[in-house]
Amino acid sequence: MRHKEPNPLSLDDGLSASSMLLARGHSCRGAFSSASDILAAEQPTLLDPVLAPCPASPSGLTLFRERHGWCPYSEKVWLALELKGLAYKTVLIDNMGGGRPDWYRGQTPQIQWADGRTQGESMDIVKALDAEYPASRPLYPPEGASMSSVAQMISAFRQSFPSNARPSSRAAYLFSYSGPLSRSDFEKALDATEKLLAQHDEGPFFVGRELSAADVSWAPFLERYAAQLPCLHDGLLPRDASRWPRLAEWYAAMDE
Numbered sequence: 551m552r553h554k555e556p557n558p559l560s561l562d563d564g565l566s567a568s569s570m571l572l573a574r575g576h577s578c579r580g581a582f583s584s585a586s587d588i589l590a591a592e593q594p595t596l597l598d599p600v601l602a603p604c605p606a607s608p609s610g611l612t613l614f615r616e617r618h619g620w621c622p623y624s625e626k627v628w629l630a631l632e633l634k635g636l637a638y639k640t641v642l643i644d645n646m647g648g649g650r651p652d653w654y655r656g657q658t659p660q661i662q663w664a665d666g667r668t669q670g671e672s673m674d675i676v677k678a679l680d681a682e683y684p685a686s687r688p689l690y691p692p693e694g695a696s697m698s699s700v701a702q703m704i705s706a707f708r709q710s711f712p713s714n715a716r717p718s719s720r721a722a723y724l725f726s727y728s729g730p731l732s733r734s735d736f737e738k739a740l741d742a743t744e745k746l747l748a749q750h751d752e753g754p755f756f757v758g759r760e761l762s763a764a765d766v767s768w769a770p771f772l773e774r775y776a777a778q779l780p781c782l783h784d785g786l787l788p789r790d791a792s793r794w795p796r797l798a799e800w801y802a803a804m805d806e
Contacts, residue, residue: 598642600649608639612662614654617642622722622770624659626672629766630679634686673704676763689763696757703746703756703764710742711771722771724778733783736775740794743772747796754796754803761803769804776801 597604600617613631615624631638643658644650661675662668663682669675680690691697712735715723723739725731750757756764772788779786791798 595639596642597639599651599654600642600644600647604641604651606651606653607666608641608662611636611638611664612641613638614641614643614658614660614662616658617644617649618646621645621658622774623672625770626766627659627661627675629769630676630689630763633689633761633766634679634683636679636683636686673763673767676766680763689766691757691760691762699750699757700762700764704767706742706746707768707771710746711739712736721778722774724782730782733786736779736783736786740775740788740797743768744794744797747800754799756800765800765804772797772801773804 597608598617613624613627615621615628619625628640643654645658656670659672659675660668660670661678669678677690679686680688690700711723712726712731714726715731715735716725716727717723723731747753747756752758755761756768776788779788788794789798789801
């Protein structure tokens with residue numbers, strides 16, 4: 551993999567944005583990495599206020615996301631932008647290290663639209679991207695049964711993942727406020743996810759053959775689980791096709 555010394559105001563190290571997800575410890579491959587028709591024509595400009603000053607209000611479509619790539623909520627919007635093939639800038643916000651710029655207000659992620667408006671809440675942003683850029687790849691289907699299915703699958707996440715888990719950005723749904731979650735907590739979450747995926751026989755995604763906003767909503771957490779759960783509980787493998795065949799099929803489809 552080719553690297554060159556980056557300019558902090560315009561990072562171009564030969565990596566796609568989704569490859570940078572991998573470099574930061576994520577494993578969102580396949581649909582998020584290899585297809586050239588998905589990625590924006592030009593790599594997004596990356597601005598890091600910790601390394602060099604950047605304008606308080608960059609022009610054009612801009613994603614403000616957590617600096618280290620830990621935050622799954624920032625990743626949802628990042629993935630959506632890549633899937634839709636939109637040209638955008640990225641401003642990295644240091645939420646943990648004391649380098650948060652004085653001019654930034656609110657949580658991450660946020661999006662700044664081309665007209666200067668800003669918006670927060672990851673899935674609200676994902677839905678708004680469809681409305682703002684209707685000519686790009688849709689992540690929400692037209693109104694109807696499919697639209698309802700996408701909304702239901704997004705909503706089902708809260709009922710499926712451990713209810714006593716902390717939705718933190720660094721270790722999302724891995725620990726309770728009193729300590730690590732039990733193996734059975736994770737197994738119940740994976741069982742529930744398997745049942746949801748089985749509702750659409752045509753598969754392999756959450757609402758059938760087409761990747762949608764439902765997959766964008768779940769992917770950051772399921773990809774982290776695939777990497778993290780085997781480290782917490784020996785032999786607990788979310789990709790185990792003998793126990794969770796539909797979930798394994800989903801992972802495989804995301805890898806293709």
